[in-house]
Amino acid sequence: MSQPIISLRDVSVRLNGHAVLEDVSFNVESPSFITIVGPNGAGKTTLIKLLLGMIKPIKGSVKVLGMNPFTESEKLRSLVGYVPQKDRISYETPLMVWEVVLMGIFLRKRFPRTISSSDLESARKALECLGMEGYWEYFFNELSGGQQRRVLIARALASDPVLLLLDEVFAGLDSESQQYLLNVFKMLRDRNRTILIVEHELDPIMELTEKILVLNKTVCAYGDPNEVLSEDKLKPIYPCLRTVEKEGRRIFILGDKHA
Amino acid sequence: MRKRVGEYSFSVISMLDPFVLRALLGIIFASFSAPVSTIMLLRGALYISPEVSHAALGGAALGVFLQVFIPGSADPFFFAILFCIATSILVSRVGRSSQQALSMILSVSLALSVMLYAIIRSYLPIEKKIMVDGYLISDLLLISETEVLNLAIASTISILITIIFYREFLYICFDMETAESLGFKVGLYDSLLFATSAITAAVVAKTMGVLLSVTLLVIPAAVSRLITIRVNRMLILSFAITVFSGFSGIAISLYLNIPTSGSIALVSIMLFSLAYLVRFIKNRLV
Numbered sequence: 143m144s145q146p147i148i149s150l151r152d153v154s155v156r157l158n159g160h161a162v163l164e165d166v167s168f169n170v171e172s173p174s175f176i177t178i179v180g181p182n183g184a185g186k187t188t189l190i191k192l193l194l195g196m197i198k199p200i201k202g203s204v205k206v207l208g209m210n211p212f213t214e215s216e217k218l219r220s221l222v223g224y225v226p227q228k229d230r231i232s233y234e235t236p237l238m239v240w241e242v243v244l245m246g247i248f249l250r251k252r253f254p255r256t257i258s259s260s261d262l263e264s265a266r267k268a269l270e271c272l273g274m275e276g277y278w279e280y281f282f283n284e285l286s287g288g289q290q291r292r293v294l295i296a297r298a299l300a301s302d303p304v305l306l307l308l309d310e311v312f313a314g315l316d317s318e319s320q321q322y323l324l325n326v327f328k329m330l331r332d333r334n335r336t337i338l339i340v341e342h343e344l345d346p347i348m349e350l351t352e353k354i355l356v357l358n359k360t361v362c363a364y365g366d367p368n369e370v371l372s373e374d375k376l377k378p379i380y381p382c383l384r385t386v387e388k389e390g391r392r393i394f395i396l397g398d399k400h401a
Numbered sequence: 402m403r404k405r406v407g408e409y410s411f412s413v414i415s416m417l418d419p420f421v422l423r424a425l426l427g428i429i430f431a432s433f434s435a436p437v438s439t440i441m442l443l444r445g446a447l448y449i450s451p452e453v454s455h456a457a458l459g460g461a462a463l464g465v466f467l468q469v470f471i472p473g474s475a476d477p478f479f480f481a482i483l484f485c486i487a488t489s490i491l492v493s494r495v496g497r498s499s500q501q502a503l504s505m506i507l508s509v510s511l512a513l514s515v516m517l518y519a520i521i522r523s524y525l526p527i528e529k530k531i532m533v534d535g536y537l538i539s540d541l542l543l544i545s546e547t548e549v550l551n552l553a554i555a556s557t558i559s560i561l562i563t564i565i566f567y568r569e570f571l572y573i574c575f576d577m578e579t580a581e582s583l584g585f586k587v588g589l590y591d592s593l594l595f596a597t598s599a600i601t602a603a604v605v606a607k608t609m610g611v612l613l614s615v616t617l618l619v620i621p622a623a624v625s626r627l628i629t630i631r632v633n634r635m636l637i638l639s640f641a642i643t644v645f646s647g648f649s650g651i652a653i654s655l656y657l658n659i660p661t662s663g664s665i666a667l668v669s670i671m672l673f674s675l676a677y678l679v680r681f682i683k684n685r686l687v
Binding site: 191194196215216219222224225226230231232234235236237241242245246248249250254255281297 | 443445565568569571572574575576577578579580581582583584585630631632
């Protein structure tokens with residue numbers, strides 16, 4: 143059996159004196175599409191930051207691509223792409239689309255950092271992949287929400303990572319934009335990339351999801367959607383859980399309110 | 402008609418007077434603060450710069466005190482810069498965790514600085530008191546050659562840092578979290594940005610005085626933001642606005658015999674009002 147691309151063993155994280163993650167253990171095989179769900183404050187974003195080496199655990203072991211993200215971050219960072227939540231971006235800084243995409247290449251370099259023609263070419267290819275090549279000289283903050291999300295994904299793809307960590311990239315998008323991103327992720331999955339996505343609702347990404355991880359400070363459930371998606375497992379975490387039928391499929395609406 | 406005011410007369414010749422030339426040079430060096438102030442504006446932290454410039458008071462007071470009692474010690478301007486940098490870095494570090502903590506730290510450091518200024522000032526001979534008070538309300542026309550040289554060195558360092566790390570600073574302003582995820586040392590570069598801004602705050606405190614430092618630290622950046630959306634144009638424009646405000650302010654002060662800092666402040670405020678009005682009318686028409 144091949145080595146898992148992500149491996150966590152008994153990981154606990156405390157932030158400002160509060161337990162954010164407790165004894166989290168799971169493995170992710172490559173390539174795969176993993177969806178992480180959980181209520182607000184469940185530690186989803188913390189988990190992503192842990193995998194990026196931005197937050198250290200108080201106990202347990204974390205391995206990403208077989209490497210320790212805290213001691214081998216330099217090797218790891220070119221292999222992992224990250225798309226943050228939209229509220230982490232400052233829309234007051236008027237960067238152009240090409241500048242945003244280049245950020246993913248430029249800041250990975252050591253000082254003195256320069257922009258080469260091959261960097262520009264990589265940025266152009268990443269934008270092409272997201273169908274945004276025509277927006278090269280547009281201002282990022284003047285694009286629609288869906289287009290902005292595509293540019294941020296292009297930024298994450300600019301260094302051709304093998305693992306993509308996405309934090310709520312579907313939030314607030316219309317169904318057309320959601321479908322576009324789904325097609326992009328499908329294409330990346332076909333190219334053997336592993337995608338780990340944090341979302342509040344499962345509906346937009348169910349057709350791609352191979353495994354679901356339900357997080358509420360610890361791993362409440364992890365496995366195939368058929369195993370995990372049951373009212374017994376979800377109701378304790380989501381008291382407002384509802385299920386609806388849509389085109390012959392049963393859809394779980396996790397709801398905003400939580401325990 | 403040529404108007405004679407005090408010892409100056411407003412003419413091209415008067416603009417070549419050594420006092421005026423030094424003042425003009427002071428303005429050019431103070432204008433080097435504009436690009437980093439523009440980046441601080443994009444960082445959402447521009448309001449900190451004028452506050453930080455207050456720290457120059459305490460630093461300068463300590464520097465003058467040391468010069469009186471320990472001959473050969475460093476120039477007071479050096480201490481003014483040190484105090485500004487220390488305050489600014491402290492604010493940048495604390496401010497990342499909480500806005501309230503940032504305000505507290507800013508208040509505490511400024512209170513200490515002002516207390517230091519007041520206590521030390523009482524022990525200084527009268528000519529040294531005037532020297533320290535120059536940081537509170539500056540008279541650009543009284544600036545010495547050594548002070549111009551100090552301003553030149555400090556502002557050149559700040560503009561070089563801004564040019565070299567321009568893109569890194571912009572990316573911090575845009576998306577700090579992703580920058581950190583890429584292995585970029587966000588804390589280090591953010592502190593460098595705040596330290597650079599602190600150097601310019603000390604330069605502006607020396608040229609304009611702490612009370613009017615907001616004039617050159619905030620207004621040119623704000624005007625450039627109103628006029629253009631392109632960052633590189635904003636940086637150049639803010640520099641040009643500072644030079645224009647300074648030069649025309651000096652000319653007006655010579656012509657009307659009014660304080661230089663005050664007239665520079667009035668010109669920059671008028672420029673801001675004009676830019677705001679044009680923007681307002683433009684938005685209404687579109």
